[in-house]
Amino acid sequence: MNRRRRALLFGLGAIGAAMVAVTLVNGYSSSVAGTYGELTPVVVLTQDLEEGRPISPRQASDALEVREVPKLFAPAASLRSPGLAVGLEPVALLPAGSYLSANLVRPPETKKPKRPVVGAGRHPVELSVSGAGALSESSGRGTKVDVLVSRESRSGAGGHTYLAASSVPLLAVGSVGESELGPDLAKVTLALTRPEAVELVQAQTFARRVTVLPVGGG
Numbered sequence: 001m002n003r004r005r006r007a008l009l010f011g012l013g014a015i016g017a018a019m020v021a022v023t024l025v026n027g028y029s030s031s032v033a034g035t036y037g038e039l040t041p042v043v044v045l046t047q048d049l050e051e052g053r054p055i056s057p058r059q060a061s062d063a064l065e066v067r068e069v070p071k072l073f074a075p076a077a078s079l080r081s082p083g084l085a086v087g088l089e090p091v092a093l094l095p096a097g098s099y100l101s102a103n104l105v106r107p108p109e110t111k112k113p114k115r116p117v118v119g120a121g122r123h124p125v126e127l128s129v130s131g132a133g134a135l136s137e138s139s140g141r142g143t144k145v146d147v148l149v150s151r152e153s154r155s156g157a158g159g160h161t162y163l164a165a166s167s168v169p170l171l172a173v174g175s176v177g178e179s180e181l182g183p184d185l186a187k188v189t190l191a192l193t194r195p196e197a198v199e200l201v202q203a204q205t206f207a208r209r210v211t212v213l214p215v216g217g218g
Helices: 003-036 055-065 195-205
Strands: 039-046 065-071 124-131 145-151 159-173 186-192 209-214
Touching: 055 065, 124 195, 124 209, 145 186, 145 195, 159 195, 186 195, 195 209
Parallel strands: none
Antiparallel strands: 039 065, 124 186, 145 159, 145 209, 159 186
């Protein structure tokens, strides 16, 4: 047998073997489908996914793959495409080999703004005050204000203004006109000591005017 004939026989044998393999695979798939029902695509993890870390497009390509399994075994909320997971974060550590279901991922949680530091011995108190317009642009963490209380005399003539609290931390300031106590008033939140809070709440209750001035603002 010459070399050409031998190569031809080997080639025909390889083609025959490939055809037999394809036939067996198709037969097995048909057998599985016939036994367990129709196949459906599912996303399976090939790598672990960390909790709380959004899935990037590259990670979706490297760590996720699509496989076909009988619908009978597929989770009801299983994803059918890795692209559907991009931007979402696992709710827990997901091990390789597990299905990726919609209930195992979520949109990234928004970071809650940090609560301002009130300070020891102080409490956040909301008051309706005048003078807040000067604070709307310059206010921020670390801003401090002086709080003045004005009251009329019993006769209605003249009045008296005194400094009720000095260098008070400002926690928040609203827009002028949002207070129901007057059109030129705004709501502010101040970090007050208990005595300061009692005095200023009483002053506001008895229709005395409370004004805030930025420290060093003139």
